[in-house]
Amino acid sequence: MQPIVQARHLEKHFARFTAVKDVSFTIPRGKCFGFLGPNGAGKTTILRILLGLSPATGGQLTVFDLDIQQQAREIRRRIGVVPQQDNLDPDFTVRENLQIYASYFALPRREIESRIDRLLEFAALSERADAKTEHLSGGMKRRLTIARALINDPELVILDEPTTGLDPQARHVIWAKLSELRDRGTTLVLTTHYMEEAERLCDELVVMDHGLILDQGSPAQLIKRHVEPEVIEISGELPDSSELEQLCRIEHIGRSHYCYAHNPRPLLDHLQNQQDLIFLHRPADLEDVFLKLTGRELRDT
């Protein structure tokens, strides 16, 4: 099947820094594709390039086999976008927001009203249809923004950090909605720095940092490729780490210690004998991959 997006050697330079360096990727149809990376990694810039809202300095990009430089309007007609910050129109109610947005796509008036009813239901906002957007909670605004992104029945939905700033309940609702969309065959592209989100939603993802793609694959492939399958987290003062280092690969952050191993048995036996250590044994996850690839130092961007 034809991929939905093909990017080859994308570059984006600004006067003072390079946001994207030689980035190539292919987004298959009907999947959820994620860009995972710390703040300032270049994720949002890539999404802007994808929409024709930021001209790339170099490389080629086609979406639906159309060239972004020549046919951005045609491409945007078939895409839905959920931006990082809600930009609902505060002058309008929930329903009016959808009506006005539909008018920008020049959709036939007759179809719109029934589609809006369906989208309000999907976003669980039917009862708030006449509310002003400023009176909505953060989770409701996000849901409305997602409903708005679906107004043109898009083949591809782009979401820039869709759950940043939401409480856990709201986040789970959004995840459920996004899975539902993907199951219906809509291609999703999202950026996130939440590992749990990437792991739950993404079939395939790229890990980025400093404008570069560090690696790409499914969450399981990435875990397998970069870290040992078992992790034991130890908190507290380690009496003697040299002994542990024989048994596992160990990393330290402050008073926390992360031990990675293929076979954790000897390590666990060793730790059982230490009285005052608290430890947690878990399978390796994306966060371990992420921290290994992007480093553990604090980012201030």
Next chain:
Amino acid sequence: MNAMNWQLPIIRRSALTIWRRNILVWRKLIGPAIVMNFGEPALYLLGLGFGLGFFIGEMANMPYLTFLASGIIASTAMTTASFEGMYSVYTRMVPQNTYEAILTTPLDIDDILAGEMLWCGTKSVFSGIAILLVAALLGAVHSWHALWAIPVVFLTGLCFAGPAIIMSALSPGYDFFNYYFVLAVTPMFIMCGVFYPISTLPEVMQSIVYLLPLTHAVELTRPLIAGNPVEHPLLHLGVLAGYTLIGYYFAVVLTRKRLIV
């Protein structure tokens, strides 16, 4: 590195969706809008027209009230479009991120700003009609001929919308607009023949004032309101149209520079 995109804008029908959005918002706030439209010109015409008019009597062979009303129609088109093109457009462009949302639809900056300019012109027409009504009620208008001022007011609104949107594209914040009001809008209001004939100004100033668009808007509206023949209509229309096109072009280029990065 971030090269300017000087490409000529394309005006499409989709600009009307932006115009429609704005008119829907305006309809919600119609109460205060109408008070503004009628209240201010009524004060000018009553206060200055009758107050000053009592001493002045006639100016340029017409009652001062008619002279003033025809000037105020043009200057209000200027202030209405300037306010809309600065405060409202800036609000949608920067703090409210409305354009950011619209730009993820098939619309371009070309469409958005064409729609905004049409809306500025329309809003100027609303205020122009209000003044015309007030002036007619006060007996300053004598013929239906005066309705021809309405398309002129529309063009005047378009003409001042461009520079105002340019200010929005360049502005770091609302305070920035004070420069434009103090350095451009207010001088035109005082100098361009709204309150007295330009011919009373020293000649050097006259030639400067003739470069300013408000002068040409007044030169068109005054005879139309007073029922006199318009002199050099094509020159005045051409100046207003020229400012409109150049204003639109630079507004688009500078807004691209701000938003498409």
